[in-house]
Amino acid sequence: xxxxxxxSLICFFGLPFTPWWMLWVVLGICGWFxxxxxxxxxxxxxxxxxxxxxxxGSEFFTGGSIxxxxxxxxxxxGSSIGLVIATLVLVVFLGxxxxxxxxxxKMLFLPPxxxxxxx
Amino acid sequence: xxxxxxxxxxxxxxxxxxxxxxxxxxxxxxxxxxxxxHGYLALVDSDNINRLKMESxxxxxxxxxxxxxxRIPHIFAENDMDLYFAQGYxxxxxxxxxxxxxxxxxxxxxxxxxxxEALGYDRYQRRVGMKYGAENSLNAILKDxxxxxxxxxxxxxxxxxxxxxxxxQYPLEYKILDYAPEPWTPLKTSLLLKYMAWMxxxxxxxxxxxxxWNELGRDVVEELFPIYPWFVDPIIPSGTKYDFxxxxxxxxxxxxxxxxxxxxxITQKNEGIGSNNWVVSGNRTTSGNAMLANDPHLGLNLPxxxxxxxxxxxxxxxxxxxxxxxxxxxxGFNDHISWGLTNGxxxxxxxxxxxxxxxxxxxxxxDNKWKPTQKIVEKFKIKGGKTFSDTITFTHHGPIVxxxxxxxxxxxxxxIRNSIRQVSTGRALRWLAHDESNELRTFYLLNTxxxxxxxxxxxxxxxxxxxxxxxxxxxxxxxxWHAGNTPAKWAKQGMFISDGADPRYDWQATVPHxxxxxxxxxxxxxxxxxxxxxxxxxxxxxxxxxYWASFRWNQIHTRLDTLQSATINDMLEIQLxxxxxxxxxxxxxxxxxxxxxxxxxxxxxxxTILSNWDYEMNGHSPAPTLYRYWYGILxxxxxxxxxxxxxxxxxxPYRDKMMELILTNPKSHWFDDKTxxxxxxxxxxxxxxxxxxxxxxxxKYGDDILKDWIWAKHQGTDINHVANIPGLGMMGLPTSGGSxxxxxxxxxxxxxxxxxxxxxxxxxxYGIYPGGQSGFPGSAYYDNxxxxxxxxxxxxxxxxxxxxxxxxxTIILGNDK
Numbered sequence: 053x054x055x056x057x058x059x060s061l062i063c064f065f066g067l068p069f070t071p072w073w074m075l076w077v078v079l080g081i082c083g084w085f086x087x088x089x090x091x092x093x094x095x096x097x098x099x100x101x102x103x104x105x106x107x108x109g110s111e112f113f114t115g116g117s118i119x120x121x122x123x124x125x126x127x128x129x130g131s132s133i134g135l136v137i138a139t140l141v142l143v144v145f146l147g148x149x150x151x152x153x154x155x156x157x158k159m160l161f162l163p164p165x166x167x168x169x170x171x
Numbered sequence: 172x173x174x175x176x177x178x179x180x181x182x183x184x185x186x187x188x189x190x191x192x193x194x195x196x197x198x199x200x201x202x203x204x205x206x207x208x209h210g211y212l213a214l215v216d217s218d219n220i221n222r223l224k225m226e227s228x229x230x231x232x233x234x235x236x237x238x239x240x241x242r243i244p245h246i247f248a249e250n251d252m253d254l255y256f257a258q259g260y261x262x263x264x265x266x267x268x269x270x271x272x273x274x275x276x277x278x279x280x281x282x283x284x285x286x287x288e289a290l291g292y293d294r295y296q297r298r299v300g301m302k303y304g305a306e307n308s309l310n311a312i313l314k315d316x317x318x319x320x321x322x323x324x325x326x327x328x329x330x331x332x333x334x335x336x337x338x339x340q341y342p343l344e345y346k347i348l349d350y351a352p353e354p355w356t357p358l359k360t361s362l363l364l365k366y367m368a369w370m371x372x373x374x375x376x377x378x379x380x381x382x383x384w385n386e387l388g389r390d391v392v393e394e395l396f397p398i399y400p401w402f403v404d405p406i407i408p409s410g411t412k413y414d415f416x417x418x419x420x421x422x423x424x425x426x427x428x429x430x431x432x433x434x435x436x437i438t439q440k441n442e443g444i445g446s447n448n449w450v451v452s453g454n455r456t457t458s459g460n461a462m463l464a465n466d467p468h469l470g471l472n473l474p475x476x477x478x479x480x481x482x483x484x485x486x487x488x489x490x491x492x493x494x495x496x497x498x499x500x501x502x503g504f505n506d507h508i509s510w511g512l513t514n515g516x517x518x519x520x521x522x523x524x525x526x527x528x529x530x531x532x533x534x535x536x537x538d539n540k541w542k543p544t545q546k547i548v549e550k551f552k553i554k555g556g557k558t559f560s561d562t563i564t565f566t567h568h569g570p571i572v573x574x575x576x577x578x579x580x581x582x583x584x585x586x587i588r589n590s591i592r593q594v595s596t597g598r599a600l601r602w603l604a605h606d607e608s609n610e611l612r613t614f615y616l617l618n619t620x621x622x623x624x625x626x627x628x629x630x631x632x633x634x635x636x637x638x639x640x641x642x643x644x645x646x647x648x649x650x651x652w653h654a655g656n657t658p659a660k661w662a663k664q665g666m667f668i669s670d671g672a673d674p675r676y677d678w679q680a681t682v683p684h685x686x687x688x689x690x691x692x693x694x695x696x697x698x699x700x701x702x703x704x705x706x707x708x709x710x711x712x713x714x715x716x717x718y719w720a721s722f723r724w725n726q727i728h729t730r731l732d733t734l735q736s737a738t739i740n741d742m743l744e745i746q747l748x749x750x751x752x753x754x755x756x757x758x759x760x761x762x763x764x765x766x767x768x769x770x771x772x773x774x775x776x777x778x779t780i781l782s783n784w785d786y787e788m789n790g791h792s793p794a795p796t797l798y799r800y801w802y803g804i805l806x807x808x809x810x811x812x813x814x815x816x817x818x819x820x821x822x823x824p825y826r827d828k829m830m831e832l833i834l835t836n837p838k839s840h841w842f843d844d845k846t847x848x849x850x851x852x853x854x855x856x857x858x859x860x861x862x863x864x865x866x867x868x869x870x871k872y873g874d875d876i877l878k879d880w881i882w883a884k885h886q887g888t889d890i891n892h893v894a895n896i897p898g899l900g901m902m903g904l905p906t907s908g909g910s911x912x913x914x915x916x917x918x919x920x921x922x923x924x925x926x927x928x929x930x931x932x933x934x935x936x937y938g939i940y941p942g943g944q945s946g947f948p949g950s951a952y953y954d955n956x957x958x959x960x961x962x963x964x965x966x967x968x969x970x971x972x973x974x975x976x977x978x979x980x981t982i983i984l985g986n987d988k
Contacts, residue, residue: 072206073188080181107207116215119343119949123211125898126347139205146187146202153181160177 056095060102075103076150083154092155093148100147101140108136199347211346213339218950220980223264229256229327230986236261239969239979242944242952245481247974252324254484255498257984259328262478266495266946268342269474269893271352274359274496277366278302284348286554294561297549298572301369304605305361311609312357318612322357325498329355343948347896363496368604371514371636376717377522379822381429381668395824399708401831404721404728406639406651406700407688409707417711418680422661427670429524445719446513447913448641449699449727450649452692457736460931461643464742465502465511466922468915471890473900473954475942477924481970488972489618492924499614502926504936507621508644509928513700515637517657518715519603523568523671532564538674568599568671599671601678603656608634623648630654631684639700643930651698653688653705656681659712666716682712697731700724720827722752722911739935742927747963748913749788753826754798757833764857774865776876790883790907793876800868804860812845826911886918890941899948904961925965937965
């Protein structure tokens with residue numbers, strides 16, 4: 053959990069200066085170091101959710117509520133809560149996929165003997 | 172080989188991220204858009220006024236900007252250039268996307284933003300000469316040594332704001348549509364003015380009238396669409412003498428009859444485009460000061476078409492509204508005068524048959540000579556990288572808008588159909604807005620005017636769209652000028668398709684300024700306009716074959732007549748007047764046709780409601796629904812057998828013609844249904860429409876008339892986003908009003924700005940528009956005025972030449988020299 057918090061903090065403060073897809077690159081790298089697919093998936097989903105979730109929450113409570121409602125209406129999601137949920141579902145999915153991709157690349161490049169047996 | 176399976180997920184993930192980085196169809200690039208660090212949430216701070224503090228080497232002196240509680244900026248500058256720089260900067264901070272999008276729309280560049288689906292629309296914009304006209308008008312600005320620095324300062328202000336934005340800070344719509352702002356130029360301001368000219372003068376009926384002449388006879392056209400209808404209450408009071416020698420015009424002995432029936436998309440009625448203005452002299456007001464009221468009726472959108480501002484420099488102290496993208500104030504007041512606009516509706520758009528020498532269209536016949544055409548190649552960039560070229564042929568009349576029928580229907584048919592009024596294939600379009608003109612000068616001179624002479628002088632420069640400029644000043648004078656560079660036409664010139672080979676059909680001259688319809692300090696103590704006929708038939712020039720019926724003005728006229736000591740509240744109430752003159756004059760006759768034929772309880776209830784109706788088109792009442800629905804069916808029963816579906820091959824006559832028939836000729840053959848053996852009269856058709864109305868509305872809304880058939884539900888008002896982006900508009904507003912009544916509020920149109928000013932030494936002014944000052948959908952000021960607008964409330968406007976008198980949030984724009 054500590055590792056996840058550290059990665060999330062780095063992402064949170066680093067992302068304003070990088071393209072939006074850098075998060076998924078970082079999570080892909082993190083996935084490389086995961087020892088099991090479950091660990092990879094979980095790490096990606098948690099880091100992505102924490103990073104985006106905290107930012108979304110802070111914007112909501114500092115003047116973003118009207119904007120979020122408008123965007124929710126535009127996307128046919130009904131309410132800003134719906135928009136937050138839809139965004140977080142996307143984030144969990146993308147985060148998990150990114151770390152799993154990193155993990156899969158490790159499987160590709162590392163000798164089979166070093167790969168976990170459950171893969 | 173088996174290890175390659177480990178590549179599948181990384182590849183799919185990369186593809187997914189790539190997909191989310193790009194727009195799909197009309198969707199924004201979802202990944203980029205939803206990213207809270209760079210996407211839409213990066214804009215949350217853009218509602219913060221303090222972010223606008225800046226320093227610029229362009230400014231000579233610091234500029235103070237105070238945003239009041241309505242978020243109207245009050246700009247105090249030491250000189251005009253600083254003032255217009257600050258105006259451009261502040262306006263862009265609130266409305267940048269709207270400013271640019273509208274110029275893209277006007278200039279035929281939407282396909283750069285939305286792709287090939289807009290190409291048909293874009294081609295049409297270029298082919299009718301929007302860009303051509305804007306470039307011509309830009310020449311006038313470039314030659315104007317006084318105005319050019321002003322336009323440059325405004326442009327610099329806009330561009331300073333654009334340069335201050337990071338990509339993350341681009342307004343929301345840029346993120347949704349995935350593009351970036353480009354530098355502002357004076358050409359864009361010129362395009363915006365042409366956009367208004369198109370909206371207000373693009374209505375024309377030559378094709379449908381010519382068809383009607385060919386198929387039904389000219390007498391039918393003249394009967395159904397008389398130049399001076401039965402019911403006219405003109406702007407310039409009847410009895411006014413037109414004591415001048417008109418410009419001599421060479422008129423052909425017989426009117427040219429075009430036989431070619433080319434093109435088959437015809438006039439859109441655009442029912443809601445109109446406006447009211449009036450001025451009352453001090454001897455009819457409680458304050459003893461002259462008063463001005465103005466409410467221009469336009470299509471309603473978010474962000475609103477208007478932006479309110481107060482501009483102060485040593486040279487001016489002016490407040491009102493302007494079009495986002497235009498320097499100065501367009502409707503408003505200063506220390507000395509106030510002015511308000513309604514559309515003039517002069518016919519400044521004519522179509523000409525052209526005889527080309529051959530299919531290359533390089534020469535055409537005019538004045539007994541073959542003359543060369545000019546070809547202009549327009550290039551279009553399309554989102555995604557494609558380009559398209561279009562060659563437009565120009566004659567001295569103007570562009571050949573369509574070379575061949577349905578030329579571009581494969582390229583955006585829907586968008587074309589939605590945007591045009593008339594397509595006249597193979598014909599040249601003469602449009603006043605093509606000419607070099609300098610409307611900005613008019614507004615600058617009005618903004619700085621001190622008296623009636625200044626106002627009259629300012630209007631000399633106004634070309635197109637022709638407007639009725641109402642005027643009131645602190646000296647108690649009131650006036651109204653029907654201004655615009657109107658062509659001097661002989662009777663019915665341009666009513667039908669014209670002969671492009673005969674120079675007598677050319678616009679031979681313009682109406683000299685002093686001969687334009689106008690009145691100063693009329694004896695009755697008030698004057699105003701509601702898009703009706705400017706004059707009686709005594710006026711020597713033919714101005715147009717169409718003005719709106721006098722219903723609105725007649726009601727305003729009646730109200731003003733009864734006021735001997737008018738107050739600001741009286742003026743505001745008249746703007747909200749919902750009384751239907753048409754219903755008032757015809758309802759008693761209509762009810763007689765139903766009285767003894769009521770078939771069931773619902774019909775009896777309907778009859779009772781309309782019998783007790785006060786003719787007010789109130790949103791909470793079902794009576795307007797009944798009456799307008801019935802009227803729609805009556806129109807169908809009256810005209811469809813003779814003229815087909817409205818707006819297909821022919822248009823149907825207007826409400827004033829129907830009123831004339833009901834009141835004076837109820838047995839007219841027009842009421843007879845030609846598809847039946849018996850002879851129908853108004854009584855038959857009125858009753859038939861009544862039964863159908865009750866039955867239709869019952870099927871649509873059920874049996875509870877008082878609750879479910881009310882006008883606000885049946886009509887209501889939708890304020891869509893300018894680019895029709897869902898969720899960014901306000902739908903289903905419970906409004907009162909309707910077309911042809913003073914409170915001309917409809918489903919998509921209405922009073923776009925209500926202004927009332929009492930012209931005492933200290934100005935008392937009230938205003939409101941349906942929207943908000945901010946163009947940012949995440950701002951509380953995006954739509955904050957809409958509820959009050961629906962409820963008929965107007966806000967007091969803070970006006971003073973001293974910054975210390977204005978309260979609000981203050982920022983300073985500094986110079987960093």
